[in-house]
Amino acid sequence: MNSVHFLLKNPKFRLTMTGDIYTLLSMRIDLGVVKKEALPLDEKFNAGLPEVPGEVSFSGEIIKVSGGYELTGTLTGVYTLQCSRCLEMFKRSFLIPVRLMLKPRPTFKEGEMTLAEEELDLVFYDDSTIDIGKALRDEVIVNLPTKPVCDEKCRGLCPVCGQNLNKGECQCEPRQDSGAWNALKEMKKAIYGGE
């Protein structure tokens, strides 16, 4: 399966994938029609991801190069993400530059595959057509933000009462659990005495 190398490179990425999704995503290109002149591509697809409920657009081209084909272009769409600080949902548009090398699958046996670092953007195909839908979906997945924040200034939740501090202050005492802060207080006490 074409996405195997992405899975290896991204151990945190756990995706349950069914054949159905790939069938839905089918975006097959007959490589026989791709010559040294670039074939322009304008595709829309649904990535079938909760983080990307809307359509993803791919605009680019495929061209024959030595040893295979090169797919270049940009993926655009909108992420729906949960802020890792305040837990609110928010939307953010994305633009992912894509540059993939497509090569015929080498003929070693399944399971022996070890892929080098520089081969991350390599996609294998098995016959004279290639389904770029899978590869493009993988690009969307590996570019998902791992710790999304709704805003760089997001203040998150109060660790005591859970109040969303972007929406207002809570009544909790500010925390004074910092070791450095306590050390300073102790020092002050030692010099000036008392509290």
Ligand SMILES: [Zn+2]
């Ligand atoms: Zn937030």
Ligand SMILES: [Zn+2]
């Ligand atoms: Zn609070």
